[in-house]
Amino acid sequence: xxxxxxGLFSYILPAFKMWQVKRLQALLSIxxxxxxxxxxxxxxxxxxxxRQEFSRAVxxxxxxxxxxxxxxxxxxxxLNSQMLVxxxxxxxxxxxxxxxxxQTYRTAYMQRKSQRMRIVGTSSAYRDVFSLALANGRxxxxxxxxxRQRVAxxxxxxxMALFATSQASGKVFxxxxxxxTVIGVxxxxxxxxxxxxxxxxxxxxxxxxxxxxVMTPKAVDDLQFSKLLLKFADDQRIPAAxxxxxxxxxxxxxxxxxxxxxxxxxxxxxxxxxxxxLELFLLGISSIILTVGIAGVLNxxxxxxxxxxxxxxxxRAVGATRNDILQQFMIEGLMLAIVGGTxxxxxxxxxxxxxxxxxxxxVLFDSQTVLTGFAIALLAGVLSATYPAIxxxxxxxxEALRS
Amino acid sequence: MIQTRSLxxxxxxxxxxxxVLKNISLDVAEGEFVAIMGPSGTGKSTLLNLxxxxxxxxxxxxxxxxxxxxxxxxxxxxxxxxxxxGFVFQSTSFIDYLDxxxxxxxxxxxxxMSRADCxxxxxxxxxxxxxxxxxxxxxxxxxxxxxxxxxxxRALFNRPRLLLADExxxxxxxxxxxxxxxxxxxxxxxxxxxxxxxxxxAVAKAADRIFIMEDGxxxxxxx
Numbered sequence: 001x002x003x004x005x006x007g008l009f010s011y012i013l014p015a016f017k018m019w020q021v022k023r024l025q026a027l028l029s030i031x032x033x034x035x036x037x038x039x040x041x042x043x044x045x046x047x048x049x050x051r052q053e054f055s056r057a058v059x060x061x062x063x064x065x066x067x068x069x070x071x072x073x074x075x076x077x078x079l080n081s082q083m084l085v086x087x088x089x090x091x092x093x094x095x096x097x098x099x100x101x102x103q104t105y106r107t108a109y110m111q112r113k114s115q116r117m118r119i120v121g122t123s124s125a126y127r128d129v130f131s132l133a134l135a136n137g138r139x140x141x142x143x144x145x146x147x148r149q150r151v152a153x154x155x156x157x158x159x160m161a162l163f164a165t166s167q168a169s170g171k172v173f174x175x176x177x178x179x180x181t182v183i184g185v186x187x188x189x190x191x192x193x194x195x196x197x198x199x200x201x202x203x204x205x206x207x208x209x210x211x212x213x214v215m216t217p218k219a220v221d222d223l224q225f226s227k228l229l230l231k232f233a234d235d236q237r238i239p240a241a242x243x244x245x246x247x248x249x250x251x252x253x254x255x256x257x258x259x260x261x262x263x264x265x266x267x268x269x270x271x272x273x274x275x276x277x278l279e280l281f282l283l284g285i286s287s288i289i290l291t292v293g294i295a296g297v298l299n300x301x302x303x304x305x306x307x308x309x310x311x312x313x314x315x316r317a318v319g320a321t322r323n324d325i326l327q328q329f330m331i332e333g334l335m336l337a338i339v340g341g342t343x344x345x346x347x348x349x350x351x352x353x354x355x356x357x358x359x360x361x362x363v364l365f366d367s368q369t370v371l372t373g374f375a376i377a378l379l380a381g382v383l384s385a386t387y388p389a390i391x392x393x394x395x396x397x398x399e400a401l402r403s
Numbered sequence: 404m405i406q407t408r409s410l411x412x413x414x415x416x417x418x419x420x421x422x423v424l425k426n427i428s429l430d431v432a433e434g435e436f437v438a439i440m441g442p443s444g445t446g447k448s449t450l451l452n453l454x455x456x457x458x459x460x461x462x463x464x465x466x467x468x469x470x471x472x473x474x475x476x477x478x479x480x481x482x483x484x485x486x487x488x489g490f491v492f493q494s495t496s497f498i499d500y501l502d503x504x505x506x507x508x509x510x511x512x513x514x515x516m517s518r519a520d521c522x523x524x525x526x527x528x529x530x531x532x533x534x535x536x537x538x539x540x541x542x543x544x545x546x547x548x549x550x551x552x553x554x555x556x557r558a559l560f561n562r563p564r565l566l567l568a569d570e571x572x573x574x575x576x577x578x579x580x581x582x583x584x585x586x587x588x589x590x591x592x593x594x595x596x597x598x599x600x601x602x603x604x605a606v607a608k609a610a611d612r613i614f615i616m617e618d619g620x621x622x623x624x625x626x
Binding site: 006010013014017018020021022310311313314315316317318319320321322323324396397398401 | 486
């Protein structure tokens with residue numbers, strides 16, 4: 001008669017019964033693995049979130065946008081129409097779009113509703129710089145600026161707030177004392193808003209775009225504005241263009257810090273580098289936690305085997321082979337890993353939600369993160385069970401029974 | 404049933420070898436009830452471990468139920484223990500987190516029996532030893548006498564050919580002790596071969612033959 005081994009699954013029920021009796025021991029092991037997996041999952045999910053935010057922001061801004069920003073607090077104009085003309089002359093062939101921007105806040109009225117809105121005075125090129133899509137109607141046209149047309153393009157949320165519909169083209173509303181006609185509504189934009197040092201991605205959904213010329217009583221060719229958006233045809237040309245830009249705008253204005261050049265792509269890269277370092281640091285911490293967790297499980301399993309020597313002897317006496325004992329303890333270790341890993345994933349997800357809502361950090365769980373986290377738990381279980389299991393299987397039945 | 408020839412066994416201590424069993428030759432016929440007596444530390448338990456295929460002799464031959472035990476590996480020994488042997492120990496060792504039927508069914512676990520069949524037979528055996536009313540208990544909740552009855556039920560689970568009992572009454576009062584002895588005698592009457600180790604002459608007298616173990620050697624008792 002050949003020896004018949006118990007099936008692998010037959011070890012599961014007894015293991016659960018053991019946990020029921022030795023709760024603290026089981027809990028410690030599970031917690032060790034769970035905390036390690038939780039740390040890993042949260043760190044990776046934060047990294048993934050940052051990466052996704054980065055690529056979205058690059059999608060919105062492109063890699064070839066440069067912003068000339070006036071930082072002066074006095075009323076002297078820093079950017080004006082003459083500069084636009086020089087820009088066109090000197091750099092026109094390098095640029096694919098160039099948009100002046102003047103920004104203010106005013107109250108918009110629609111029947112009895114009123115709401116404070118961000119008003120962006122700009123030109124038709126603004127749409128090209130940010131690659132904005134329209135839900136309906138059209139964007140500002142050069143004609144609107146020349147003729148000082150009181151027309152407006154609404155962000156999606158603005159249209160909903162004022163007219164309760166995105167089909168607002170042709171409707172009128174009031175800004176201060178002046179009436180404007182809606183000529184278009186932007187498509188829904190779910191890109192995340194990003195604050196980088198000195199620069200914020202435009203909150204297009206909650207803005208009203210009007211011709212720059214209607215915001216000032218000055219002549220159409222003598223405008224002043226606070227920002228100039230430049231889109232380069234080739235982002236490789238940006239570094240070489242910086243000295244030229246400084247010449248056009250007057251180098252002294254940059255040195256007096258009345259003007260600054262903002263290159264969002266570089267800011268994004270810097271932010272990403274910081275996030276990468278943070279990620280590496282946290283990954284280091286979580287692998288330390290995981291190592292401590294594995295050591296804890298190893299210790300608990302070794303203690304468990306010491307206290308279960310008589311059980312091992314008994315099982316050997318009634319016919320268990322070394323292999324049967326090895327299997328039993330490996331499966332107990334794997335079960336700890338599966339339960340601990342699952343608990344760790346759930347706790348990690350929960351912690352991720354908290355981190356993203358409390359600290360306003362992007363957190364993204366994808367299936368790869370979850371699978372890797374679980375694989376790490378299994379690996380931890382196997383690693384921490386192997387040595388104790390081999391030790392248990394190697395116990396001589398007589399020695400084991402003696403204890 | 405049992406046939407040993409010149410079994411020797413010694414333990415290795417640092418710097419010296421301590422002989423425990425010297426030249427043991429023992430024959431036990433099928434259906435016999437044999438008791439081995441002697442002071443502690445003379446090698447009784449070591450002999451029982453050899454007979455129980457838990458340990459191997461250094462030299463000599465051992466045949467159990469026509470199988471040459473002295474030449475077997477770990478796997479084959481485990482198989483012999485499973486199919487032919489039942490153990491009752493002095494310190495009742497149970498698996499403390501399993502209930503009584505699961506403990507009794509432990510030998511069945513390693514014989515490929517289904518769990519339902521295992522529990523069914525375990526419950527039958529527990530009823531036979533008079534513990535049918537304590538099925539859901541854990542081993543820690545039993546008295547000494549009850550524990551030994553459970554141990555006997557477990558030893559009988561795989562219908563062994565040979566029952567080995569190491570001081571089964573060592574921790575019991577006289578009433579419980581005689582109850583266990585009666586149980587062993589009944590089993591022997593049904594044809595089970597039994598080898599028993601004991602300090603207690605009264606217990607040993609239940610056996611057909613009594614051996615005295617002294618200083619690693621076995622001799623017939625004079626009573």
